[in-house]
Amino acid sequence: MDSGPPSQTDEVDDRIKVLVVDDTVTIRRLVSNALDAEDDIVVVGTASNGRSALSKIEQLKPDVVTLDVEMPDMDGLQTLAALRDARSAVPVIMFSTLTARGARATIEALALGAADYTTKPSSGNITESMKLIREDLVPKVRSLAKRKAGSRSPRRFVPAAPTGDQDKPEVKQPSIYELKKRPIQLRRAPIVARPVDIIAIGVSTGGPNALSVMLPQLPKSVEVPIVIVQHMPPMFTSLLAERLSTHCNIPVVEVDTPRPLLGGMMYVAPGGRHMVVERRGQDKWLSLNDDPPENSCRPAVDVLFRSVAQEYGAGVLGVILTGMGHDGMVGCESICQAGGRVIVQDEATSVVWGMPGSVASGGFAEAILPIEEIADEITKRSAYRSPHRSSQSKDESE
Template sequence: MPTSAAAAPAEALRVLVVDDSAVVRTLTSRWIEAEPDLALAGLCRNGREAVEQAGRLRPDVILLDVEMPDMDGITALPLLLKAAPDAMVLMASALTRRNAEMSIRALALGASDVIAKPGQGVDQAAYRQDLLTKVRVLGDHVRRRTRRGSTTSLVRAAVIAASTTPQPAARARPFSAAPVRALALGASTGGPQALASLLSGLSPALGSIPVLVTQHMPATFTAALAEHLGLASRRPCREAADGEPLAPGVIYVAPGGRHLVVARRGAQACARLDDGPPENYCKPAVDPMFRSAASVYGAGLLAVVLTGMGSDGACGVRAVAAAGGSIIAQDEASSVVWGMPGAAVATGSCSAVLPLAAIAPKITRLVAGERA
């Protein structure tokens, strides 16, 4: 039977843990209960128990295992989003190709983020830190949304944001007068959904330029992401291979565990996979992709910073601006987490801050020659 935690401070973020492993439930509950700002809303052994209990337990964040008996995470997800519409769902997945594909599907169905479970190369201490960080960021988004008096879903919030006229960013830089030669996209939490939406709306405009994508994800997951983005965009999309030329009309995804950087081989730009240390605690990271692409494409680079926690990409957009390129940041209202785009905006390097639905039309016009 699901268990509920004892009463916790009113402001503590409530976390519902759904996992068929008793070991994982015990370990995760200990971590949560050890944090004064977090509270264990309950423990459930499968999706069916979670769906039955979610309304009563009122979680802010649901940690949902992908693969469980009776009712798995994919089946339970839409039911949980209906039972607890204000909660954010964090999918927990083993590092297998099947689970990675299921996790990408879960993100498309409304989950907010995914985390790789410990084991199979995932360090337990690193997992604990990553888990607690993601829970806090997602829970803070729930609380801020509630304080604004909103009970709408993220999808509806994005629609509302897209229907409003975007306001120009403070100290906005003019867009580059040079033709767009390459598009570089960086994202983290909420990124798979945002990338799929953006690329599906951009497909007709991508025939003349290569697209580089860095999404914070572990190995195995990025291969599944590339397949998902290829289907969404109807364009060739794959994990980048070391040394391959960057061809127009192709989408290249940074593989988990390697930085994707751009190098020049004669007159040809090519992909290089860098096994250097993490940047901003991430590998792959957005900053090395932006920096290297700016050095090769110069004023012809268009960089876009999408939803994500942390500040990865902020140093990179400075390099893009210094090289004469252009930067667009996703706005706060349509972002799951306005960490990365907010940090990019704070640099003063952006030419526009737009809701997600307005970014594809803007890029399309820039690729077609708009310079105003």
């Protein structure tokens, strides 16, 4: 049976209010107990199907909704579509099984505007399941509730310094907390445009929707290789690449085995494995490894970006989109030290301004742009490319 709001609702207005929607009573109880254990979060209600959820969202005004993908009467996708038709701004986290069907539905939900997703615990052990929810779901609830409340401090921008060595800046690594307190200073762009030989993109929370907006805008004339890390588990990345490829002018593939890096292609790192660029003879290849996670992520943006900086130097254009955490900041530092360039998504159009915000606060971004303008910026910059390095097939033909 669905539960209503707790009697102490009026006393917890300062806490993050969550509505848990799932057709399985065990999952509703598990998620509710895990969230209620947090001092700053309260579950104000639960629902067993989409119709009940829509009514309770209107009644309870939650800050965040966790939404099951597969439910009777009205499933998660139908519920999400109804919310968006009603212009509801409540952030939705999809709760999905780690199956092909669940993954496909989750990718569809993210494209429809769901803010994020998490996979349901597969273990029958309650302790392990609670730990997974605390580690995966709770941080997402906090980040999304913060965005909805508009509680982020306005960021102050400082023009780029008029002098200094921009190719290899001397940068100390402050803590993320120190970076967030700093005014943002844009990195000075070089006077002479550098050839772009590769585009490297890093993205996490809100990424599938951001990519579905940005990548289809890229024309076929962008002939350099594009490498992408989207934080997702196995199977999800394959379905993401498949969906993107049907909407893009440039082919998109998941890298499941080592392969030559060619121009006019977009490559998505597989869930659960790091992707790196390496030299094999005169050619560049994409390879995979199972090295430990970095920033609690595998694939990690930092891993890819460091390898790209090493192999392409000043020919790299790094792009950091919406995402929680700070993966990509160290990689962007490597790109800047090698003479490459970095742009990031702005705060207003990001679901979570963690990754792009840390890069901008670190002083590594030349430009901070809304997601709708990033494709045009990439297209302009890639026009100044080195023709003989746009793809290996062209190298070989020359």
